Amino acid sequence: MEGTMSRNSGDKVPTMVDVARRAGVSPSTVSYAMTGARPISEATRERIQQAMLDLGYRPNVFARGLKSKRSHIIAVLFPKDERGMNLGSMEYIFGASDHAQNRGYHLLLWTSGAEELDDLAGLAQQGLVDGALLMEVRLDEPRVEVLRNSELTFTMLGQTADPGDLDYVDTDFDQCARLAVTHLADQGHRHLGFVHQDAATIASGRGNAIRLRDGMLRAAQDVGVALTALTCQSHIAGGRKAFAELLTADPQATAVIAFNEQAVPGLMAAAVEHGWRIPEDFSVVSIDMPAQAALMTTPTMTTVGPVAAAMGKAATEMLIRRIEGQQLRGPSQALFDGELVARASSGPAPSTHRAVIHP
Numbered sequence: 001m002e003g004t005m006s007r008n009s010g011d012k013v014p015t016m017v018d019v020a021r022r023a024g025v026s027p028s029t030v031s032y033a034m035t036g037a038r039p040i041s042e043a044t045r046e047r048i049q050q051a052m053l054d055l056g057y058r059p060n061v062f063a064r065g066l067k068s069k070r071s072h073i074i075a076v077l078f079p080k081d082e083r084g085m086n087l088g089s090m091e092y093i094f095g096a097s098d099h100a101q102n103r104g105y106h107l108l109l110w111t112s113g114a115e116e117l118d119d120l121a122g123l124a125q126q127g128l129v130d131g132a133l134l135m136e137v138r139l140d141e142p143r144v145e146v147l148r149n150s151e152l153t154f155t156m157l158g159q160t161a162d163p164g165d166l167d168y169v170d171t172d173f174d175q176c177a178r179l180a181v182t183h184l185a186d187q188g189h190r191h192l193g194f195v196h197q198d199a200a201t202i203a204s205g206r207g208n209a210i211r212l213r214d215g216m217l218r219a220a221q222d223v224g225v226a227l228t229a230l231t232c233q234s235h236i237a238g239g240r241k242a243f244a245e246l247l248t249a250d251p252q253a254t255a256v257i258a259f260n261e262q263a264v265p266g267l268m269a270a271a272v273e274h275g276w277r278i279p280e281d282f283s284v285v286s287i288d289m290p291a292q293a294a295l296m297t298t299p300t301m302t303t304v305g306p307v308a309a310a311m312g313k314a315a316t317e318m319l320i321r322r323i324e325g326q327q328l329r330g331p332s333q334a335l336f337d338g339e340l341v342a343r344a345s346s347g348p349a350p351s352t353h354r355a356v357i358h359p
Helices: 016-023 027-035 042-055 061-065 087-102 117-126 142-150 173-185 199-204 207-223 236-249 264-273 308-323
Strands: 073-077 106-110 131-134 153-157 168-171 191-195 226-230 255-258 283-287 302-305 333-336 339-341
Touching (some): 016 042, 016 117, 073 087, 087 106, 087 308, 153 308, 168 173, 191 236, 207 226, 226 236
Parallel strands (some): 073 131, 153 168, 283 302
């Protein structure tokens, strides 16, 4: 519950988290003191009241009025970073939003960074949202503990290293990796590159990037092809650099699989500038690139991945059922298979030595 106070321009509005810190209690205890949802000691209540006075905090009346009923608002927790939000991410969110509206709910897009746990705790304790969809999930995800402690219902689009009893919808990355590698191997490609996310994203433990990377390495070994895995910044210049690094690491590479929608245009441009035709001299396949983006590349992009909007819909339905008490026993967990859509960017491996032409 955000507070309002008379303040000078630029002053930070005190939050329930600030009150909790000053009073030496948890945000949930502050919430209980304001709503009466659970009994607390008189001494603790007095400390909280004094902290509110000291900070000039006043509970939002609208938020307090929601304590006995649902708001029919779902928060989508998408931590923003320097990569921004690509079309693929928007497809998940649009699918979630459309289904939420059909079920009488609305979505609130929450873009605080993954490390801003106090802000997340404040949102979870305000009572303004009924539940949350957690995106960009890490294998070791600190936001999960915050949401569990707040008792806010949530579902993950992605999964932790050990999801246990957590609800989630995720891509079957092993299946997608096998599909992409096999597609190229069946066309005679024996030396592949894999261009995925940047090094910082991998180091942060992002589940989708790590699962797909590991799935690619396993698939290449099983199929019997060489695979060179490269990290890549999510922009055009990053794609150009990744192409140069691939040729240095494996000059025999005849195809690349990319899990970096924003870098693919740079990668393709670098191949063309190198004098290679796509797909006659060099094939490109993208993982989890939406059709809208795939049809904008030249040539159009061969893709492997699930229907993102369908996954967003499934995760939203899973969450709403949990909110409304329809899912009472056991976790709901679903993996979505990828689909291969062959377009113009992939073809048979070149049968002769490729000339390098510098236009």
